[in-house]
Amino acid sequence: MTSPAHARIRGIEHIGITVPDHDAAVSFFRKAFGAELLLSQTRTNGGPISAEEVGAKNGLRAGTRMMKVSILRLKNGPNVEIFEIDLPQGTPVDNVANYGISHFSVTVEDIDAMSEAFAGAGGTLLEGPYDLGAPEDGPGNRGRFGRTPWGLLIEFEQFPAPISYAAEATSTRWLPETVRETEDSE
Numbered sequence: 578m579t580s581p582a583h584a585r586i587r588g589i590e591h592i593g594i595t596v597p598d599h600d601a602a603v604s605f606f607r608k609a610f611g612a613e614l615l616l617s618q619t620r621t622n623g624g625p626i627s628a629e630e631v632g633a634k635n636g637l638r639a640g641t642r643m644m645k646v647s648i649l650r651l652k653n654g655p656n657v658e659i660f661e662i663d664l665p666q667g668t669p670v671d672n673v674a675n676y677g678i679s680h681f682s683v684t685v686e687d688i689d690a691m692s693e694a695f696a697g698a699g700g701t702l703l704e705g706p707y708d709l710g711a712p713e714d715g716p717g718n719r720g721r722f723g724r725t726p727w728g729l730l731i732e733f734e735q736f737p738a739p740i741s742y743a744a745e746a747t748s749t750r751w752l753p754e755t756v757r758e759t760e761d762s763e
Contacts, residue, residue, distance in 0.1 A: 588751065591648060591656040592681055596727050597669065599645035599661035605725055606657060608698035610683065612649040615656065619645045625663065640664065654683065654753045670728035680722070680730035684753045688719050688735040695733070699726045709734070712741035 596602040606612035619626060625642035632639060644661040651657055673679045685691040688706045696702050705721035708714065715738025722732050736752060 589655040591658045592678075593658040593660060594729060595660045595662055595665055596729075597661070597665070598727070599647065599659055602659050602661075602725070602727065603647060603649065605698050605700070606649050606651070606659070609695045609700060610651055612651050612657065615648045615650050617645070617647040619643065619647075637662075638664075638666070651683065652753065655681075668728075670724070671730060673730075680732055682732035682734055685733050685735050686755065688721055688733055691733045692721055692723070695723045695731075700724060700731075701726075706733075706735075712743075714741075715739060 594602070603612075603614060607614070618624075624646075625644045626646070627642045628637040628639050631637055631643070637643065642663045644663050645659075646661075647659050649657045649659065671677070671679045683691075692702055692706065701724045703722040703724070706719040707721065709718040709720050713720075713734075713736070715736070717735065717737040718740070719735045720732060722730055724730055740750065742749065
């Protein structure tokens with residue numbers, strides 16, 4: 578068996594999110610986060626894509642279809658893959674008390690501006706921004722959660738000050754580097 582060290586994991590490449598309306602979700606991520614649409618599997622390969630075609634590869638439930646699938650670039654962190662499924666199951670509103678991935682976090686330069694953009698794109702903000710507690714505390718280190726229009730929980734974190742580490746830590750937490758905006762990206 579290959580050990581994790583031999584697998585040479587580089588990091589998270591993308592996060593897959595199933596949404597009720599693909600186009601509305603893409604629009605939300607563009608407005609709230611400045612996401613860029615990179616590619617669409619269903620546009621490139623034809624769609625919808627049935628479970629009979631891909632279910633053995635990705636676990637798509639029998640009798641369902643991927644209506645639209647696209648990948649968005651979110652600055653210098655993981656990409657986001659947006660799925661619209663014709664017969665989804667489950668609830669669109671998760672929280673940190675549920676099993677599975679309850680949310681993801683984006684590191685931001687200005688949490689107030691991010692909150693404004695998120696709400697302006699149609700998201701609902703939870704209480705905050707608030708000062709982060711130990712070990713993430715430090716001058717200006719703040720956080721806030723918001724819900725997308727379809728109920729996904731997203732956290733924003735701002736880290737102008739270093740965070741603390743446990744004495745036994747052998748590495749530091751990965752944080753995205755500051756993105757330098759260029760005239761071409763505006």
